[in-house]
Amino acid sequence: MDPVRRKALKKGQDRRGRMKWLTLLLLAIGACGAPPSSNADPRAPVSWSALSSRLDQTCGLDADGTPFCWGSGWLGSTAPRDVCAATVDPVTGLGGERACAKRPVQVGAGPFTRLALGENGAFGLGLDGVLWVWGLNQNQSLGFTNSGSTSPDQYLSALRSPIADTLKLSAVAAAADGACGITTDRRLFCWGMPGPRTGSLAAPACDDPALCGVAPQQIGPLIRKWTDVTVGAAHACALDSGGSVGCWGRGDRGQLGYPPAHTCTQGDASYPCEIRPGSTVLNRFLRVAAAGDLTCGLTGLDGPLICWGSPALALPGRYTDFAVSPTEVCGLTDGGNVIACAGTGGMTAGLVSAGGTSALGETAVALTMGQGFACARTRDGVAYCAGTQILGHLGDGRDDPGVFRSTPVPVSAPYRD
Numbered sequence: 001m002d003p004v005r006r007k008a009l010k011k012g013q014d015r016r017g018r019m020k021w022l023t024l025l026l027l028a029i030g031a032c033g034a035p036p037s038s039n040a041d042p043r044a045p046v047s048w049s050a051l052s053s054r055l056d057q058t059c060g061l062d063a064d065g066t067p068f069c070w071g072s073g074w075l076g077s078t079a080p081r082d083v084c085a086a087t088v089d090p091v092t093g094l095g096g097e098r099a100c101a102k103r104p105v106q107v108g109a110g111p112f113t114r115l116a117l118g119e120n121g122a123f124g125l126g127l128d129g130v131l132w133v134w135g136l137n138q139n140q141s142l143g144f145t146n147s148g149s150t151s152p153d154q155y156l157s158a159l160r161s162p163i164a165d166t167l168k169l170s171a172v173a174a175a176a177d178g179a180c181g182i183t184t185d186r187r188l189f190c191w192g193m194p195g196p197r198t199g200s201l202a203a204p205a206c207d208d209p210a211l212c213g214v215a216p217q218q219i220g221p222l223i224r225k226w227t228d229v230t231v232g233a234a235h236a237c238a239l240d241s242g243g244s245v246g247c248w249g250r251g252d253r254g255q256l257g258y259p260p261a262h263t264c265t266q267g268d269a270s271y272p273c274e275i276r277p278g279s280t281v282l283n284r285f286l287r288v289a290a291a292g293d294l295t296c297g298l299t300g301l302d303g304p305l306i307c308w309g310s311p312a313l314a315l316p317g318r319y320t321d322f323a324v325s326p327t328e329v330c331g332l333t334d335g336g337n338v339i340a341c342a343g344t345g346g347m348t349a350g351l352v353s354a355g356g357t358s359a360l361g362e363t364a365v366a367l368t369m370g371q372g373f374a375c376a377r378t379r380d381g382v383a384y385c386a387g388t389q390i391l392g393h394l395g396d397g398r399d400d401p402g403v404f405r406s407t408p409v410p411v412s413a414p415y416r417d
Helices: 003-032 346-353
Strands: 048-054 057-062 067-072 082-086 096-106 112-117 121-126 131-136 154-160 169-174 178-183 188-192 214-218 226-231 235-240 245-250 262-266 269-279 287-291 294-298 305-309 321-324 328-333 338-343 357-359 364-369 373-378 383-388 404-410
Touching (some): 048 112, 048 373, 121 169, 178 226, 178 235, 287 321, 305 328, 346 383, 357 404
Parallel strands (some): 169 226, 226 287, 321 364
Antiparallel strands (some): 057 067, 067 096, 082 096, 112 121, 121 131, 178 188, 188 214, 245 269, 262 269, 294 305, 373 383, 383 404
């Protein structure tokens, strides 16, 4: 090869070598992420796409579907970052300092499309309808078989539930001892504590009632296409594609909205019940929600609320969204700018002393409710919480137990590792 061609070839090889090195460098930067900007705030608030509250905890999904929780550490935040003061119960002696998260803590990778909390566990749905769970596996409500014989297992971060092996879900709801879900082909299933909610008139005898549980049982006729479900303490209600509501389970306190036709037994006790969804009311609903023995339904966008069960509650007016606890109902009114409540719990009592309603300051599109507090999500994805501060469940980074905040406070930015 003549010297001129040899020199040109070597020059081309050197150029290709430099280009290859540069390409590898760019790929490495892309894999690791761009260097953080000096102006980036690692504690910048997230934009919330969903919120769900129960008892003294709230969980939410950010815009990417990543799950976070704050409040009590009972449901199993991956690593509760704080210690909160709690009133000592004079009877049980329980209380004092408890693990908590005063700000949101990430509990899984996601992405999830929906989120639901029970009193003991949390449930998230993946993009493919797969059920993910964390918290306490009371009555096998998370879908696992408990490993011990004395207490339910607890899972500290989101795990794929065995229920996903047989069911793909589009909706899920939960209580303390069980859950129900709607499959992607609109069938209705419930699992957990054996009884009328899972389709049985007689609950089997169990050595430990907290461990006894059943696998998913199909509820209701195949021809009825279900779209959503909600679960109370011992009953459940589902919404079909025509807007009709059917409720089943325990019915001794008006939970079902109609007189049940059956009698269920549990040990020596008996009570009126229904094991299939019955017609509750003639109205058509956009959404229903249950907690304890109370159920309420929204009859239309910016429409009135209808409630049944116990306690007997009424919240006159027109609402864009609403939420319930075992003793209260709260709704978004005035175009989503105001929270109004009725009932006998801490949220209502605090708002009454503050003038009856709570102004959000900006338009909210969704509402969720725990024990004595409520949280709202605005159009821009900002989360606000109001009510009695216990175990940091307002999410504003403070721990001032017993203080009632009638003016909603914004949820703080999540902890970032």
